[in-house]
Amino acid sequence: MQLAAKTDSTQPDEFVSVNQIHKDFGTGQSKRNVLSNISFSIKRGSFVSLLGVSGCGKSTLLQIIAGLLKPDGGQVALDRMPVNAPPFRMLYLFQQYTKSIFPWRSVTGNIAFGMESRKKWSRHEIAERCSELIKLVGLDGFGDYYPRQLSGGMQQRVAIARALACEPDVLLMDEPFSAVDAMTRSSLQDLVLKLWSSLGLTIVFVTHDIAEAIYLSDRVIVLHRSPSGVALDMYIDLPYPRNQLVTLDLPDFLKYRHRLYKEIYSEESTK
Template sequence: MSERLGFEHVTKVYESAGADFVAFDDITLEASPSEFLAIVGPSGCGKSTLLKMAAGLIPPTKGKVQLGGNTVSAPPPGVIYLFQQYAKSLFAWRTVIDNVMFPLEGAPRSQRAELRARCEDYLRQVGLSGFENSYPWQLSGGMQQRVAIARALAADPQVLLLDEPFSAVDALTRMELQTLVLQLWERRKFTAILVTHDVEEAIFLADRVAVLSARPTSLKEIIDVGLPRPRDQLATREDPRFLKLRHHLTTSLLAKGSGHVVAA
């Protein structure tokens, strides 16, 4: 199950002493149900803020975020945010399985055993069987992010918001995690919105890539990726279309000023 999530003319202005600071201005963008949408942009352009608005964690100054038919004003059910800083998002005082169980603890006691079995299965899906009773800080960075992913799955996401989730792990682990997220997405068919500054990651994962400009941030362009699925870390990345998209997007991100794009 998945939902449509749309940004409608959202603007974020931070009030600071004297001058207001416009994080981004009038962004309209939509992810269809079960789509994998990537948002790329230079650092400091407010990508994470945009994603936190979608999660209902930060309100927009103007405009609105629409989920299904409703306006998002608080964290909506089924919209789960996956943080870049997995180590700060996991609960150090809980074992791996208890971290994954966290979203389900409101459930009646009678369902506990069944839910626990389900969470053990999520851990199996992210390749962490046998680590149920470890603590997050006993695991490597990549494994910790897997725990965070399993915990997100436990909340049964219709929309999964990924905030540079692979930027803090080494290159090899990053590829493994990308493949894992793609597998889970293909299996569960949630709507996925990924924020990243890694152009290759965006192309590899997404159906469409939205490009944001540097500040004042606006939506520069949206490109269709159109590469066949399932994607493969070697075949996809060596596909001439992949390289062409990478060239185009990199040029677009490196270009100074907004709006003007050098064609690939």
């Protein structure tokens, strides 16, 4: 069994569409507007980062896109179909990855879980696919290990492999590398770029790290602080494949970083 890249010759501009999303929390006098009339569309195969300071509503918006949280206004659509509940074609990778993998299951068992619950694959196909994914995320030889025996970075690789096992079209990632050290973070960034490129995924990635957003993405959407709207929608024209030693020193990378830093922190300085 081969893990094939997904292709679509039409490449619709509105594969994921976010239309006039509005979200409040609380009631009465404690009611607070978190997201206000947010709209954008995402092309199939894109890597889009949602960037902003803590508390600007990035994770709330990602949960709405995933169908995990209902907006108070507006609509999200996947391939022109309304998202009213989590769709099978879209998977959400939680920030607290240690809580999303099962401590009583091995690496192989964790990766197999989603496939077992969908009843789409035979036992042989599940075993074969688990083996391929373990190699793909760099965990060859660790299939029988349990989460407690793995480092934080390795546990995150398990979470990524489990998400990919169910063949999503869209992967939603909520600050997935925030809990790991800098060296592990760089390694995981490169892993995600490799998977994105080889499998033809569409990725929406939440981060508050400007350099990370530029390094990974072909597009960065900046959110204002709550009540949040789109402050800046910027396409990143840097060559792929990207390289930690080369890309971060490119003059255009530094220009993008300056532009995003100015957008985010000029707003903060006026608070």
